[in-house]
Amino acid sequence: MRTIFVLFAVLVLAQPLRAENLRLFSVGSGDLDGGYFAAARSMCEVINRAERRQLRCSPEATPGSLYNLVALDKGQLDFAIVQSDWQKHAFKGTSVFASRGPMTQLRSVMSLYPEPFSLLARRKSGIESFRDLIGKRVDIGQPSSGRQATMRAVMKSFGVQISDFQFVAELPSSDAIVELCAGHIDATALIVGLPNAAITRALDECDAVLLSLGGPEIERLISGNDEYTVISLPVQANAAAPGKVVTFAVRATVLTVASTDDEIVDAFVRNTLANLSTLRQKVPVLAAIESGTMQTTGLSAPLHPAAARAFDKLLAGKP
Numbered sequence: 001m002r003t004i005f006v007l008f009a010v011l012v013l014a015q016p017l018r019a020e021n022l023r024l025f026s027v028g029s030g031d032l033d034g035g036y037f038a039a040a041r042s043m044c045e046v047i048n049r050a051e052r053r054q055l056r057c058s059p060e061a062t063p064g065s066l067y068n069l070v071a072l073d074k075g076q077l078d079f080a081i082v083q084s085d086w087q088k089h090a091f092k093g094t095s096v097f098a099s100r101g102p103m104t105q106l107r108s109v110m111s112l113y114p115e116p117f118s119l120l121a122r123r124k125s126g127i128e129s130f131r132d133l134i135g136k137r138v139d140i141g142q143p144s145s146g147r148q149a150t151m152r153a154v155m156k157s158f159g160v161q162i163s164d165f166q167f168v169a170e171l172p173s174s175d176a177i178v179e180l181c182a183g184h185i186d187a188t189a190l191i192v193g194l195p196n197a198a199i200t201r202a203l204d205e206c207d208a209v210l211l212s213l214g215g216p217e218i219e220r221l222i223s224g225n226d227e228y229t230v231i232s233l234p235v236q237a238n239a240a241a242p243g244k245v246v247t248f249a250v251r252a253t254v255l256t257v258a259s260t261d262d263e264i265v266d267a268f269v270r271n272t273l274a275n276l277s278t279l280r281q282k283v284p285v286l287a288a289i290e291s292g293t294m295q296t297t298g299l300s301a302p303l304h305p306a307a308a309r310a311f312d313k314l315l316a317g318k319p
Contacts, residue, residue: 030064038285041059043059043279065087072103072255073105081112081252087253095153111252111254112252115192120188120190121186177198266309
């Protein structure tokens, strides 16, 4: 009888974990071949490995930040990676979110990495400044993407209208580089973490140049907006004017909502922090990520309480 009981116990323990025992949650990101999706996929991998008997994290490709914020608000996503500027507008109910009102249920989870506004142009297009885009074929990014929304904010600061362009494309970042290299568009504005393989390809293989952004228009844009920071990119040969390219940057951030279960938020933050060295190696845009900036930089919505506790344990050196 004892033998039968032991055999029964072994068989029960050997059964695969049932799907209904897993708690599933999603992370909205961006293009399949973009930095947001790469970051979400790798973070989900470390979470799933550590929490394989309890949680299942699913990275979801999306059009981008604006889509992610609305999806969070509607309960269609559990977490999302979004640009810091549009996190602020959504939380306060300003700019394109004015008609929806403040999304006060948004909660920050962590800050990830800076994302420079990178204006790329074909060298032979005659584009040497933002105003030179007038009369050209310009990609402004997908609808519902933070990239397009920020591009429109820059255009507004310069007093440039959509109708001022010869042709307007609304492309995913990877397609924008393909079209730029093919000569089908003259310029595109990307907001991505660096290093970025697509930008490198455009500079090295497609005779593209990076343009600096400056002057009173950019000063006006970033003045009083702490979600924007001035940044210099050390590009020499592939700049419109040799030397460093000066532009501004936003921050990639992770958001959830106030009602998200503490255990899930804790697992997200705890496992991400515990595997930073792995994430740095696997995802180029996370190569310089530092735990010291992840709790505050670029975060307008308050930290989810479970995220705050997880960070506090790390800073206190507790397990």
